[in-house]
Amino acid sequence: MGSVQTAKVSVQGQKRNLAMLRQNTQKEAVRMFGALLLIDLINQRFGTKGILVGNVVADTALNVDQIWRKIPSAFPTGNGIAYKTAGTKLGQEIIFAPENQLVITPVPKEYQSLTDAALVMRQASSSDILVDGNKTLFEYALANLPSPLETMNIDALADAVNQIVDSVREFRFNTPKFVQEQRLKAVSGYPATSGTRHEVDRETGVPFGPQKSGKDTRLNYRNNGDYAGLLVRDVDGVNRRDVYADFRPSGGFGVVTEISEGDAAKIEALFSLGTVPQTAKKTEEKAVIVVPGISIARLSELYQGATGAVEKMGNVVDAQLLTPLKEFLAAIGKAKF
Numbered sequence: 001m002g003s004v005q006t007a008k009v010s011v012q013g014q015k016r017n018l019a020m021l022r023q024n025t026q027k028e029a030v031r032m033f034g035a036l037l038l039i040d041l042i043n044q045r046f047g048t049k050g051i052l053v054g055n056v057v058a059d060t061a062l063n064v065d066q067i068w069r070k071i072p073s074a075f076p077t078g079n080g081i082a083y084k085t086a087g088t089k090l091g092q093e094i095i096f097a098p099e100n101q102l103v104i105t106p107v108p109k110e111y112q113s114l115t116d117a118a119l120v121m122r123q124a125s126s127s128d129i130l131v132d133g134n135k136t137l138f139e140y141a142l143a144n145l146p147s148p149l150e151t152m153n154i155d156a157l158a159d160a161v162n163q164i165v166d167s168v169r170e171f172r173f174n175t176p177k178f179v180q181e182q183r184l185k186a187v188s189g190y191p192a193t194s195g196t197r198h199e200v201d202r203e204t205g206v207p208f209g210p211q212k213s214g215k216d217t218r219l220n221y222r223n224n225g226d227y228a229g230l231l232v233r234d235v236d237g238v239n240r241r242d243v244y245a246d247f248r249p250s251g252g253f254g255v256v257t258e259i260s261e262g263d264a265a266k267i268e269a270l271f272s273l274g275t276v277p278q279t280a281k282k283t284e285e286k287a288v289i290v291v292p293g294i295s296i297a298r299l300s301e302l303y304q305g306a307t308g309a310v311e312k313m314g315n316v317v318d319a320q321l322l323t324p325l326k327e328f329l330a331a332i333g334k335a336k337f
Contacts, residue, residue, distance in 0.1 A: 003268055003271050004019050004020070004021065004264060004267060004268055004270070004271050005019070005020040005070055006018060006019050006020070006264050007020075007061070007067045007070045007071070008067075009057060009060050009061040009064075009067060010060070010064075011056065011057050011060050016057055016258055017258065017259055017260060017261050017264060018053060018057075018061060018067075018071075018256055018257070018258060018259075019050070019256070019257050019259050019264050019267070020070060020071060020072055020254070020255070020256055021038060021039070021042075021154065021255040021256070021257055022035075022038070022072065022154075022158060022253075022254050022255040023072040023073075023254050024072045024073045024074045024075065024252060024253055024254035026252070028155075028158065028254070029251075029252025029253055029254065030158050030161055030162055030165075030252070030253060030255055031161070031162055031165040031166065031249060031250060031251070031252070031253070032076050032229060032230050032232075032247065032248075032249040032250075032251065032253060033126070033129060033137060033165055033168075033171055033230070033249055034158075034161040034162055034164075034165040035052055035075070035076045035230075035253055035255045036052055036076075036078070036124060036125055036126040036129065036137070036230075037126040037137055037138065037141055037161050037164070037165065038157065038158060038161045038255055039051065039052055039125075039255070039257050040125055040126045040127065040138050041138075041141065041142075041149060041157060041161070042157070042257075042267055042270065044142075044149065045149050045150060046263070046266045046267055046269075047266075048259060048260075048263035048266055048267060049259070049260065049263060050257040050258065050259035050263060050267075051078055051123055051125065051257065051258050051259075052076065052077060052078035052124065052125075052230075052255070052256070052257060052258075053075070053077055053078060053256040053257060053258050054077055054078050054079060054122065054123065054205075054258065055077040055078075055079040055204060055205035055206070055231050055233070055243070056202075056203075056204070056205045057258060058071075058075075058077050058205075058233045058256070059200075059205050059218070059233070059243075062233060062235060062240040062241075063240055063241060068235045068240055069235075071235050071254070071256060072235070072253075072254025072255070072256065073234055073235050073236055073254060074232060074233075074234050074235075074236075074247075074251075074253055074254060075232065075233060075234075075253050075254040075255060075256050076230040076231070076232050076247075076253050076255075077230060077231045077232070077233060078122070078123050078124050078125075078230070079120055079121065079122055079124065079204060079205070079206075079230065079231045080105075080119075080120070080121035080124045080128075080173055080178075080228075080229070080230055080231075081118055081119065081120050081121070081206065081227070081228070081229065081230070081231050081245045082094040082096075082105035082107075082118065082119045082121075082173070082226075082227065082228040082229075083117070083118040083119070083190055083222065083226070083227055083245070084226050085224070085225050085226055086116060086192035086193075086224075087115065087116065087192065088115065089112065089113055089114065089115050090107045090111055090112055090113075090114050090115075090117060090119070091107060091112055092106070092107055092112060093105060093106045093107055094107060094119070094226050094227075094228050095226060095228070096223075096226055096227050096228040096229060098248040098249070098250070099248065099250055100169065101168065101169055101170070101171065101249060101250060102169065102170045102171070103171045103172075103173075103228040103229055103249060104170065104171070104172045104173070104228065105119060105172075105173045105175060105228040106172070106173070106175050106176075107119065107175070108175055108176070108179050108184070111186045114186055114188065116188070116189060116190055116192060117186050117187060117188045117189070117190055118186070118187045118190040118206060118208075118245070119175070119184060119185075119186055119187075120184070120185050120186075120187055120201075120204040120206055120231075121173060121175070121178045121183060121184050122178075122183045122184075122185070122203075122204065123183055124173075124183075124230065125138070126138040126141065127139075128173065128174050128177060128178065129171050129172065129173065129174070130171075130172040130173075130174050131168045131170060131171060131172070132168070136174075137165075137168070137171070140164070140168070141161070141164045144164050144167070145160055145164075146160055146163070147160070153270055153271070154270040154271050157270070165249075166250075171249065173228065185201075185203060185204055187201050187204060187206045187208050188208065189208040189209045189210075190206070190207075190208055190222075191207055191208065191209075191211075191220045191222065193211075193220075193222075194220065194221050194222045194223075194224075194246070195219060195220075195221060196211050196219070196220060197211055197212060197213060197217045197218065197219050197220075198210070198211060198212055198217055198218065198220055199212050199214075199216065199217055199218075200216075200217070200218050200243070205218075205231075205243065206231070206243065206245075207219075207220035207243055217241075218241050218242065218243050219241060219242040219243065220242075220243055220245070221242060221243065221244045221245065221246050222245050222246050223245075223246045227245060227246060229245070229247060229248075229249055230247075230249075231243060231244065231245055232244040232245075232247045232253070306329060307329055
């Protein structure tokens with residue numbers, strides 16, 4: 001299982017610590033919203049304060065500090081994004097329905113008349129996603145973990161996260177909460193085309209405006225229609241400068257967290273220990289006996305006869321020889337004839 005891999009990146013003069021929790025492989029990958037959930041469950045267990053890496057920090061790690069070789073390919077950032085088909089107003093809500101899951105973003109009233117704009121939600125967590133009515137994804141997960149949180153290593157926890165996220169049919173960004181906490185921004189001039197190069201919004205790292213060239217521009221990838229999800233970044237060669245706002249939430253992704261140096265040491269146990277064995281309470285299994293061709297009444301008669309015969313045999317046969325037969329009849333006697 002190894003240990004957690006870490007790296008440092010400098011963003012606007014401040015050092016940030018990154019920890020690579022999962023690689024984007026068939027064995028390790030997690031779902032898009034599972035990345036948020038995995039980090040929050042780790043925080044719950046260890047009292048840490050990790051967050052899913054932000055888009056601006058991810059861009060710096062990929063293109064400035066050149067630590068991209070340590071980072072997993074195709075990983076979601078902690079920036080939620082939602083937009084409508086080019087040329088249309090944002091309206092009351094934005095719905096992305098790629099398969100059998102819905103991703104819904106209610107649009108605050110002050111942004112509903114905007115055209116060619118993207119809503120960007122910063123520092124998203126699983127407590128910002130509503131599922132199953134008004135329950136948060138984090139609350140839903142705590143109620144549905146297959147094992148106690150403290151017993152699971154990183155592999156078991158990631159598997160549980162995928163199972164939980166796959167069971168959800170509707171993810172809803174809690175936009176009023178983002179607005180209240182000043183974590184929502186409308187980026188105007190969101191590109192109408194996909195695969196074109198643009199300058200980026202400094203605060204969110206989201207491309208906007210007309211097509212441009214230059215080292216500070218980024219390629220933008222989007223859907224032709226409506227979309228809601230998390231911004232995704234990649235490390236595959238030249239794709240380090242690409243910003244993806246078109247991935248399906250059901251895909252597999254790596255996970256990168258921003259975490260303090262001390263917190264990174266705390267979560268090391270997840271990677272070095274096996275799953276803690278549980279002392280589950282054993283429940284007594286109930287036997288079901290089927291006797292073809294014999295009625296319940298006849299079975300009751302046979303039981304009564306056998307019991308009487310054993311009692312009589314006790315006068316002429318060694319009691320130890322009759323013990324197994326007596327125990328069997330005692331068990332059968334518990335049946336409801």
